[in-house]
Amino acid sequence: GENVEQHPSTLSVQEGDSAVIKCTYSDSASNYFPWYKQELGKRPQLIIDIRSNVGEKKDQRIAVTLNKTAKHFSLHITETQPEDSAVYFCAASLRGRSQGNLIFGKGTKLSVKP
């Protein structure tokens, strides 16, 4: 079946450093790639997304890049702060199934040390 792989599963950085999380997907028909941030015990929050007609998107300290040929996309967080500590999930929308359904990666636990 369809699958979204996410790496690494845990990531520890010093405050001020950059963090990069990578995801790969298998269905070349996917056209929507969101990233969610989930703090402990809370709901996932959409932080940024990208569509297949765009290669890169930035929002302040957060950026997402997409390589459709290689079928991978990445989340980049610059100048990390302790409040960035959370679990981050990538997802892909598979048009081949019911339109709009998301398949999620298993998450990356990011720890930012002050």
Place this chain on the structure above:
Amino acid sequence: DGGITQSPKYLFRKEGQNVTLSCEQNLNHDAMYWYRQDPGQGLRLIYYSQIVNDFQKGDIAEGYSVSREKKESFPLTVTSAQKNPTAFYLCASGGYTYEQYFGPGTRLTVT
């Protein structure tokens, strides 16, 4: 995502009992989704509904049932047939743009 509510926040049940989790949204979204989250795992799709009076099974539908009688509401019933029901359950809704917004979740514990 403030327009999606789930109740209750915590729910405790004895094994063998059915339990219904509530999900309501006032975002006028057509699509609604139920996910299950286990510790250290991603989100797995249980059921989804793209329109009122219609719903489809997701990847792990066995032991669950849903209804979609109103656009605003998408309740999930965890039946006694679900072998490992203890989990964090998240409801989401989405419009035509594919974006999905999550409710606060219900943590179900079955003993």
